[in-house]
Amino acid sequence: MYRETTASAGLGGVVRCLWEDAGRAPKRIVPDGCVDLVASGDEVFVAGPDTTAWTWETPSGVRARGVRFAPGRAGDVLGLGADELRDQRVPLGDLWGKEGALLTERVLDGAASLTDVVAEHRTGRGDREIAELIARLDGGVSRVSAALKTFATGERQLRRRFTLAVGYGPATYLRVTRFQRAIGLAGTAPDLASLAFSAGYADQAHLSRDCREFAGVQAREFFLARKCAMSTVDSYSAR
Structure with missing residues (x-):
């Protein structure tokens, strides 16, 4: 499919x-x-x-x-x-x-x-500082401020360039990449609390909030559907 x-x-x-x-x-x-x-x-x-x-x-x-x-x-x-x-x-x-x-x-x-x-x-080779900032955010930092440390460029300019390149600011991107990490781990966590912890959320409530905003449904409904879909794929692949 x-x-x-x-x-x-x-x-x-x-x-x-x-x-x-x-x-x-x-x-x-x-x-x-x-x-x-x-x-x-x-x-x-x-x-x-x-x-x-x-x-x-x-x-x-x-x-x-x-x-x-x-x-x-x-x-x-x-x-x-x-x-x-x-x-x-x-x-x-x-x-x-x-x-x-x-x-x-x-x-x-x-x-x-x-x-x-x-x-x-294709033109250019991308923005090295933005690539580094994306890598830090993808790496699981808990706050944007931690990812912005040690850059030669000022924070305001770096945030502006990030929004231009990615489409939204570092704070939104951090939430998006954390939610995607939860999706990737959905098949391994026994419950939403464990999933939230494994994906880097402070607690289950933060995962639930992001799920409502990014997926438009309750977390329990969304991740249950993900597990069912993954089980169907695994069953089909094993035939």
Whole structure:
């Protein structure tokens, strides 16, 4: 139904993964700090970064595919700040005008792939300080202030550059990456309190709050559904 693959070495650092989805059931897409370039049906569009969940349903008989940019790197390809795309789905033609419309036709006709689009439009090598700050936030710090220490650049400027690159500020990103860590650990924790502790939350209440904001449902309902989905995949893979 859904699978992810690693991008070629030439796109390393810019692209987190490539993905395909042929499942028809509606999916709840929750924030992950990333921007995606997506081809589905008769459209090619840019999605995210998100601050709340949205519902995705692949049309019957359609295989959607996408390129998921690494956090902070979409601007190196798309040519604008990720904050301008926050919580939006923007057709490539609207983003790049005539060139975007022509590229959309080429991708949908099979004359070019999404990775071709990324490779042809990639510029720059990213912001090293922002990459370091993202790594620190992903590493499990409890507060943004701890991650901002020892940078040569002033905190205000660093926060501004982070928002431009990622789409929202370090505090929101820290919450998003912590929630994603909880999702990744959902199959191993016996209860929500243990899950919250393992993911780096102060307590279960903070996990529940983030789940309501980012997923739009209660934590118990969301993580139970995740466990059931993982069990179904494991059962299918074992056949």
